[in-house]
Amino acid sequence: MRSLLSFGMTAINRRRALAGSAAVAVGVPLLAACGDDADTSAADPATSSGSDPSSPSEDGAAAGGVVLASAGDVPVGGGTIVDAEKVVVTQPTEGDFKAFSSICTHQGCPVTAISDGAINCTCHGSRFSIEDGSPLAGPATAALAAVEITVDGDSITRA
Structure with missing residues (x-):
């Protein structure tokens, strides 16, 4: 028993x-x-911040003073992707330049194209506004991070 x-x-x-x-x-x-759409830290290990101003920032782009593009390279109603700096520079209306992180807020893929007034991520189909980086189509629900720039003559520089 x-x-x-x-x-x-x-x-x-x-x-x-x-x-x-x-x-x-x-x-x-x-x-x-x-998971959180805005968490892109696992997608790119090279995006850690450092105290050196030329080291990558949280959005993966190099800090101030870096020339991103010339104004003539950014079409009105469109933009250009600066892969080396992980930045998208857009010109929604003539003479009005904007810049955003080129890393999609959904799962950290780089955006790959700009067409029809939108910044496009082809990994999962997210589309973002060239005016303010806000999502136009998901799955991304958060806007692309704004990047401060200065325009001096024909030169667009990271601020």
């Missing part, structure tokens, strides 16, 4: 352990799928 009782307790403990393991196996992937 004693051996049956011991066996019964062991079987119950094994069932509890297996049930708990199954709950963890199902729960962890579900929690991982509920």
Whole structure:
């Protein structure tokens, strides 16, 4: 009788352990799928900030003083992607220049094209406004981070 009782307790403990393991196996992937759209840190390990002004900033672009483009290279109603600096420079209306991070806020893919008044990320189809970086079509729900620029004559420089 004693051996049956011991066996019964062991079987119950094994069932509890297996049930708990199954709950963890199902729960962890579900929690991982509920991530924040704005978290791009895992997508590009080279985006850590440093004290050196030429080191990449949080959005991955180099800090102030870097020439991004010439005004003539940025079409009115469109823009240009400066891959090396991870910045998109746009010109929504003549003489009005804007700049944004070129890293999509959905899952950290770089944006790849500008057309029809939108900055496009072809990884998952997100589209952003060339005027303010706000999302025009998802899955991204957060705007592209604004980048401060200065325009001096024909030169567009990171501020």
